[in-house]
Amino acid sequence: MKSVNIFYKRLFTVASNKKLWLRVLGEVGNYPIWFLSNQHGYRAKSPRLLMVAGMHGEEIAGPLSIIKWLEEFDPQLFYSFNLSFIPIINPVAYQLGRRYNLKNEKSNCGFYNTKASGDKPSEEGIILLKNLPLLKACSRDGFLSLHEDITSSKYYVYTFERTDAPGRFTNEMRNTLAGFFTDPLDNELVTVDALGGHGVMVNNGIVYKLEDGSLEHWLFTEGTVRVAVTETPGKFKLNERVKASMALIGKFIELCL
Numbered sequence: 001m002k003s004v005n006i007f008y009k010r011l012f013t014v015a016s017n018k019k020l021w022l023r024v025l026g027e028v029g030n031y032p033i034w035f036l037s038n039q040h041g042y043r044a045k046s047p048r049l050l051m052v053a054g055m056h057g058e059e060i061a062g063p064l065s066i067i068k069w070l071e072e073f074d075p076q077l078f079y080s081f082n083l084s085f086i087p088i089i090n091p092v093a094y095q096l097g098r099r100y101n102l103k104n105e106k107s108n109c110g111f112y113n114t115k116a117s118g119d120k121p122s123e124e125g126i127i128l129l130k131n132l133p134l135l136k137a138c139s140r141d142g143f144l145s146l147h148e149d150i151t152s153s154k155y156y157v158y159t160f161e162r163t164d165a166p167g168r169f170t171n172e173m174r175n176t177l178a179g180f181f182t183d184p185l186d187n188e189l190v191t192v193d194a195l196g197g198h199g200v201m202v203n204n205g206i207v208y209k210l211e212d213g214s215l216e217h218w219l220f221t222e223g224t225v226r227v228a229v230t231e232t233p234g235k236f237k238l239n240e241r242v243k244a245s246m247a248l249i250g251k252f253i254e255l256c257l
Contacts, residue, residue: 004031004088004095007063011036011087014070025134026127029102031091033127036070037084037138046079047256050139051249052086053146055108055124055215057093057100061232062146065245081253084138090124106193111218119194119213128215136222142256143219143227146245150234154185155244156205160220160227166208169255173228174205176251180244181233228252 015022015036024032053062066087077083088094092101100107105122111129121129128135149156155177159170174184184205192200194212201207211217216227230248232241 004091007067007088007094008032008034010067010071014067018070018073018075020070025086025131028090028123028127029092031095033086033089033091033124035084035086035131035134038078038082043079043082046082047141048082048084048138049142049144049253049256050084050086050135050219051144051146051252052089052215053245054086054088054090054094055145055147057090057096057098058150059146059148059234060094060097061148061238061241061245063088063094064238065146065242065249068242069246069249077253080257082138083253089128090122108214109194110213111215112213112221113211118196125215132222135219136224139219139224141225142252143216143224144249144252145216145227145229146248147229147231148234148241149190149231152185152231152233153181153235154183154188154205155181155233156185156190156202156207156231158207158210158216158229158231160209160216160224162225166206169226169228170206170208172251172255173230173248176248177205177230177232177244179247180240181236185231226256 021037023035025035053066090107107122107124109119110121157174161167161169185202186204189199216229220227232244
């Protein structure tokens with residue numbers, strides 16, 4: 001499914017069936033960026049978790065896993081959690097099946113410390129920055145961003161925790177991917193968009209506390225307790241990547257309880 005409009009029709013249906021709250025954060029290229037949550041049933045003492053996907057348009061398993069998870073999940077979860085979602089951050093790129101928007105802007109850059117990095121936020125990034133109070137509030141206890149490395153046959157995660165070294169949250173998110181794919185990326189460099197596209201070393205499937213001005217780095221500096229960015233290997237079949245990302249959503253929620 002490559003059409004944003006078809007995807008959004010499924011989103012409207014699941015929002016109606018599960019009694020979820022929808023709002024538009026902004027528009028890019030006449031496509032809205034939809035935010036979905038159970039805020040109408042908000043519970044002040046329950047964990048607040050934000051899950052997003054579709055930062056890069058060619059990484060399609062993340063959006064598909066969110067919509068499928070929403071269609072299948074038990075609404076009783078709302079009695080324990082405040083759950084929020086942005087299923088497609090970059091709808092123009094998703095529609096076109098390309099990494100970036102029509103201006104070829106780096107979509108996950110320039111959120112934090114932009115003067116030092118030299119990176120500027122994209123059109124999508126500007127919209128997210130304008131919604132800082134909402135995103136900060138709904139990600140207080142956890143933020144999950146579902147990505148893919150379409151060039152790789154190995155999996156890895158970027159994480160942030162309030163500890164000096166990777167803890168249980170990081171290891172279990174990484175280990176969830178191990179249940180679906182063969183090998184973690186280990187002792188290898190991956191290229192990140194931020195900071196001039198420099199290489200970052202991955203150790204046993206983990207990159208820990210990468211300060212690159214990304215959305216995840218920004219939210220962690222704004223107080224989010226724990227953050228995970230997952231990279232499913234794009235050389236595996238799509239249905240396997242979707243199943244893995246759905247499992248990551250479930251594990252993320254479990255670890256944030």
